[in-house]
Amino acid sequence: MLLDDQRTIAHFDMDSFFVSVECKKDNSLKGKPLLVGGRSDRAVVAACSYEARKFGIHSAMPMKVALRLxxxxxxxxxxxxxxxxxxxxxxxxxAGSAPLYEKSSIDEFYLDLTGMDKYFGSLKWTSELRQKIMKQTSLPVSLGMASNKMVSKVATNEAKPNGQLSIPFGQEKIFLAPMAIEKIPMVGKETAAQLKRRGVETVRTLSEIPIGLLEAWMGRNGIALWKKANGIDESPVVPYHEQKSISTENTFGSDTIDMEFLHCELVRMTEKIGFELRSQNKLTGCVTVKIRYSDFETVTRQMSIPYTASDHILLEKVKELFNRLYDRRLLVRLIGVRFSHLVSGNYQISLFDDTQEMISLYQAIDSIKSQYGWQYLMRGSSKAAKFEEKLMPYQKDKNELIMKKRYPGV
Known part of the structure; x- marks a missing residue:
């Protein structure tokens, strides 16, 4: 009998995803210690194979340290x-099989199969879907199934590499109890160290601490930790198609054909929503640029891109799209930029060829923007755009000069 609060949640994780794709491209890499990342001494490890992990290597480690190990x-x-x-x-x-799924990152998915046992065996159905993915993509997939998202994710981690594990309803707390506290999602080094100083090393011990005491120690995080330690997670599977886009657009006070100004404005807008993207811990897989001309004709163009949240990559794509769209004989009334096909993820995975300094620079810039507002730290060209926008009432004469210079016969 299905209880009102009994759910069935499956979690799929593409094992060592970047490494697996590299091994698919080159079969000779299988079974070898493989690092994905930049080649310079200052680069970082974006991903590593299980064979490399045996040497103590992990993602985000400096490449020079990894090679020393x-x-x-x-x-x-x-x-x-x-x-x-x-x-x-x-x-x-x-998407072609699951009734409800959430793409939580580039290589992770949650499926809500609640009620499916009335018609199919949920574990059997999900196992067959896992086999289908592996057969069609030639990539390994690990699977965890439980009554909620958190426990299913932990089950997947325990099933790795390339395995599956199902936790029966009512056994969540028993399953988690003997594990180290670091096995609970979102328990990082700092939180783990704080708990260990108080003698808390296993999930069982954490679950037995009164919730009020944990709240006194850690505030709201203490309440969340107590719930996780007791196998409780009410968070829903969020349908992937409901993932929202992030966009911005600007209607100018005076129509313009000034390319320098338009490019500066594109930089400003891209930086603005690029910061929003990273603030929400999202990556975008699609960029769209919109132009409205003085005759109110509106045109858009979009392109699918490798998932990223890095301004220098996004700016390149935005400018490329704009240059494809722009009709140089018409004045521009409005431009807009939109990022869609969003997935959760850390923008650092896009920086394969960048150094730790580049990653640190992004983190420092975003930290300043978070404290004082995104507009307080921008590229110089985008600052110029804001200044020129103030001069828009005087733009008409400049537009006419540009048009005469560009098209002397018109």
Whole structure:
């Protein structure tokens, strides 16, 4: 009998996704210590194979440290376009079968199968879907199933590599109890160290601490930790098609054909929503640019891109789209930029060829923007755009000069 609060949630995780794609491209890499990331000493490890992990290597580790631990490791620079392509292939397979799914990152999915046991065996159905994904993509997939998202994710981690594990309803707390506290999602080094100083090392111990005491220690995080330790998670599976886009547009006070100004405005707008993207811990897989001309004709163009949230990559794509769209004989009334096909993820995975300094720079910039507002730290060109916008009432004469210079016969 299905209880009102009994759910069935499956979690799919593409094992060592970037590494698996590299091994698919080059079979000789299988079973070897493989690092995906930049090749310079200042680069970081974006992903590593299970064979490399045996040497103590992990993602986000400086590449020079990783090579010191495993000098014979093989390095691949990373191909975000290829990873994005495979992520979309997996998404299409799941979308064609699952009644309700959430794409929580480039390589992770939650499926809500509540009530399916009335018609099918949920575990059998999900196992068959896992086999289908592996057969069609030639990539390994681990599967966890439980009554909520948090426990299903932990089950997936325990099933790795390339396995599956189902936790029966009512057994969530028993399953989690013997584990180290670090196994609970969102318990990082700092939280773990804080708990261990108080003698809390296992999930069982954490679950037995009164919720009021944990709240006194850690505020709201203490309440969330107590729930997780007791196998409680009410968070819903959010349908992937409901993922919202992030966009911005600007209607100018005076129509313009000034390319320098328009490019500066594109920089400003891209930086603005790029910061929003990173603030929400999202990556975008599609960029759209919109132009409205003085005759009110509106045109848009979009392109699918490798998942990213890095301004320098997004700016390149936005400018490319704008240059394809722009009709130089018409004045522009409005331009807009939109990022869609959003997935959760850390923008650092896009920085395969960048150094720790580049990653640190992004983090420092976003920290300042978070404290004082995104507009307080922008590229110089975008500052110029805001200044020129104030001069828009005087733009008409400039537009006429530009038109006469560009099209002397018109």
């Amino acid at each position: 495993c000098p014979h490791a093989i390095i691949r620079g990373g191909d975000m376009e290829e990873y994005s392509k495979h992520s979309r292939e997996v998404t299409e397979i799941i």
